[in-house]
Amino acid sequence: MRIVTTIAGSDSGGGAGIQADLKTFQELDVFGTSVITALTAQNTLGVSGVLPIEVSFIEKQVLALLEDFPLSAIKTGMLFSSKIIQVIASQIKDLEIPLIVDPVMIAKGGENLLQQEAIEALRIYLLPLATVLTPNIPEAEVLTGKKIESIADIKHAAETLIRLGVQCVVIKGGHLVDEKYATDYVFFNNGRTFSMQAKRINTKNTHGTGCTFSAALTAFIAQGLPLEQAIIEAKKFIQMAITHDLNIGNGHGPTNHFAYRKNMEISEVTVLEA
């Protein structure tokens, strides 16, 4: 049994954060553990409160896991402050374990999940450790300080992020204006690049799509899939989870973490070579 961990924030509403990650790990047959960086009071309508955990206690959670478990992969989500980022980076920097960094910044409702002052810490301390970085378009813009309005801009952003030390970057296209497709762009530090295209689902239930995608990627990497295949399979997982949405709550509902395992209707993902 492969063991993985997620270092992220708790979403009381169960659709994103730690909860989405653990559900996804369970669905993909890896044993999920967690380090909670912050509590959020949250539902499908929004975030009504954030309570960061004391940094020394976050450190303690990481130590507890490292002391006892041979982790096959680590993912990070909501990290909230530069102090938290620095402590976690120093604890994991010498581990030779694949690291998937989802640079969570803002909830779908617009609430801040990462303090402004923490962006530089993310760039300096965490990005150089990342096996895969999975920003959405607004996150890629913040990390690079440049607006993204075209495919050429996406490529430039990826080059900048790779220069910061990331091995592979998946720039997710959920926020792009495209009525037909949700396309994600993948770039490796050896120059290899491709994109993944799936049918855009017309739904308001996209709470936790980013968390779920990066958790699935973490699980597939832990199971030993080659990186490229793990990324494509994670895209299939999230496409199925969005396609078979559950309609829970009154706002932006969660995705369906069960759909991939239940094989509800296999979603097509087309890989396009650059």
Ligand SMILES: Nc1ncnc2c1ncn2[C@@H]1O[C@H](COP(=O)(O)OP(=O)(O)O)[C@@H](O)[C@H]1O
């Ligand atoms: N309406 C949609 N239909 C199909 N796929 C989507 C849709 N919205 C987002 N996705 C996909 O979900 C994943 C998460 O993307 P995105 O929503 O951009 O990230 P985040 O949740 O971090 O904002 C990506 O693979 C993206 O292409």
Ligand SMILES: Cc1ncc(COP(=O)(O)O)c(N)n1
């Ligand atoms: C605790 C927590 N972490 C992350 C997200 C972002 O969710 P999304 O995947 O929709 O960007 C969230 N809303 N809450």
